[in-house]
Amino acid sequence: MIKIWILIGIYLCISEQKSHAQDNPKLMFYNLLEFPEEETFANRILNFEVIMGDYRPDLFMVCEFNNQDGANLLLNTLQSINPHYNRASFQNNTSDDDFGDSNQLQQLIFYDSSKLILDNQAVVTTIFRDFNHYQLKPNTPLKHTKPAVYEVIVCHLKAASGYENEQLRLQMINDLENHIDAFSPDSKIILAGDLNLYSATEPGFQELISINNNITFIDPAEKIGNWHNNVQFIDVVTQSTRTQSGLGASNGGFDDKFDFILSSQNMATSTDLSFVENSYNVYGNNENTDCYNRSIKSKDCAVSEFSQLIETSLYNFSNHLPVTLNLKTDRLLSINEFTTTKGLKIKGPNIVDGVLRLQNISAGQFKTRLYILNSLGQALKTIIIENSLYINIKTKDLANGLYYCILADQSQEPLKFIVAH
Numbered sequence: 001m002i003k004i005w006i007l008i009g010i011y012l013c014i015s016e017q018k019s020h021a022q023d024n025p026k027l028m029f030y031n032l033l034e035f036p037e038e039e040t041f042a043n044r045i046l047n048f049e050v051i052m053g054d055y056r057p058d059l060f061m062v063c064e065f066n067n068q069d070g071a072n073l074l075l076n077t078l079q080s081i082n083p084h085y086n087r088a089s090f091q092n093n094t095s096d097d098d099f100g101d102s103n104q105l106q107q108l109i110f111y112d113s114s115k116l117i118l119d120n121q122a123v124v125t126t127i128f129r130d131f132n133h134y135q136l137k138p139n140t141p142l143k144h145t146k147p148a149v150y151e152v153i154v155c156h157l158k159a160a161s162g163y164e165n166e167q168l169r170l171q172m173i174n175d176l177e178n179h180i181d182a183f184s185p186d187s188k189i190i191l192a193g194d195l196n197l198y199s200a201t202e203p204g205f206q207e208l209i210s211i212n213n214n215i216t217f218i219d220p221a222e223k224i225g226n227w228h229n230n231v232q233f234i235d236v237v238t239q240s241t242r243t244q245s246g247l248g249a250s251n252g253g254f255d256d257k258f259d260f261i262l263s264s265q266n267m268a269t270s271t272d273l274s275f276v277e278n279s280y281n282v283y284g285n286n287e288n289t290d291c292y293n294r295s296i297k298s299k300d301c302a303v304s305e306f307s308q309l310i311e312t313s314l315y316n317f318s319n320h321l322p323v324t325l326n327l328k329t330d331r332l333l334s335i336n337e338f339t340t341t342k343g344l345k346i347k348g349p350n351i352v353d354g355v356l357r358l359q360n361i362s363a364g365q366f367k368t369r370l371y372i373l374n375s376l377g378q379a380l381k382t383i384i385i386e387n388s389l390y391i392n393i394k395t396k397d398l399a400n401g402l403y404y405c406i407l408a409d410q411s412q413e414p415l416k417f418i419v420a421h
Contacts, residue, residue: 024276024326025115025138028057028283029154029192029261031239031320033249034105035065036073040248045077047313053081054310055283057324059136060110061192061261063156071108084114088121088134095125107132107154107193115139119149126175128168131155133179138273138329148273148329151183155193157204161228169196169204177207181214188273189215189264194320196258198228208262217262220325221280227257235287236280240319243295249319253293254301261325271330279326284314296321343412344370344405347390350417358391358405358415369408375401395419 035044052060060078065071068090078085087110107130111118117139124131132154137147153176158168180189197205208217223236238259242251259282267274284296284306291301297315302308314321347357358370372381372393380398385391398419405415 024328025058027059027261027325028322029061029259030322031194031259031318032062032065033318036070037066038248041316044317045073047317049077050313052078058112058115061154063107063194064105066104075110078110084112085110086113088118091123093130094123095128095130105156109134124176124179126172128158128172129156131176150188150273152190157196159196161198166202170207173204173207177213183215185214188267191217191262194258195260199226200224216265218265220263220275229255231289231292233257234289234292236282238282238321241296241315242319254291255293259320259323261323273329276326276328281324283322283324284311285321343407346415351420352395352417353421354396356393356395356417360389371406373404373406
């Protein structure tokens with residue numbers, strides 16, 4: 001465990017500043033536009049590498065890729081950016097294929113294994129396409145004793161407007177609801193996908209947000225309304241990046257919110273696992289009303305937040321934009337530094353200025369290494385402990401903030417302390 005934290009620290013230290021290293025796991029959902037079989041643009045994987053190299057999600061949820069070869073190509077590219085990336089097991093779509101080539105479009109997740117642990121995965125069959133269900137937990141020092149478990153569900157609902165398609169989307173969502181009815185009402189759930197919804201009044205969306213369900217979903221973006229052809233929702237529009245025809249996908253310009261990351265209602269307020277307020281974003285969306293019904297490469301869309309390189313890569317790779325959300329957990333904070341029965345305890349207050357005082361409360365001899373980590377998991381100090389009753393650690397050289405003491409042999413939960421000069 002210590003080696004993992006040190007490796008995380010080293011990686012964060014040497015990564016470029018644009019990686020935005022932080023505590024909160026970064027989520028991204030992306031419709032990959034029939035990757036890799038859609039070949040209108042050559043070398044699409046190079047555009048993917050630019051996008052992922054810039055954002056570097058900790059959990060990357062995808063729909064509309066074609067096969068296991070595509071999954072492996074995506075993973076290899078991600079690992080060239082960060083060797084800690086892993087993926088869930090590939091599972092071909094198993095749902096009925098009565099409505100076309102739905103079985104050719106798959107869902108999957110990729111994740112930074114230094115930050116997240118995949119515990120389990122399952123498939124929920126529907127009349128059209130599967131929902132893919134993954135159970136994860138943050139890779140924190142308390143992952144075994146007090147894990148913050150959350151369920152991630154990735155989907156791709158039936159496309160197209162009209163009453164019949166709305167009913168098919170509703171039926172798919174009812175199949176999902178039947179699956180999650182067995183969950184504990186306290187479950188933390190992320191639902192990410194291309195929902196192909198035109199308005200919040202659609203029966204499928206109303207079913208998701210119904211307070212009568214075992215699990216009620218909410219939109220962390222807080223953008224509920226008629227999304228189709230409505231410039232008022234320009235900041236959450238995800239499709240289409242293109243206006244030119246013949247590029248292998250819908251090309252109606254920038255005017256629809258089809259891609260979502262929803263969460264269970266409890267994730268708005270939960271202390272053990274929640275989303276960061278105001279962190280929902282559409283990556284590549286400059287929130288510019290002049291971009292409405294335009295291509296994202298149009299000069300009308302240009303502002304400074306996303307570079308021309310990013311916008312071009314997004315345009316070339318897919319006709320959708322990714323959506324992003326940050327999570328947070330208090331599992332690093334849920335540490336009782338005064339009640340441990342062996343190892344060490346903090347002597348006195350855990351808010352310190354110049355010196356942190358620890359007491360050895362172990363019976364018999366006690367020899368190990370103690371690591372001082374910051375909240376990013378970076379190891380800042382290593383102290384050798386050898387049969388000492390009291391250990392004094394100088395903190396004058398530490399910046400104000402939250403820190404952790406972790407024993408190399410993991411004989412106790414981490415202790416937290418705060419430096420306040």
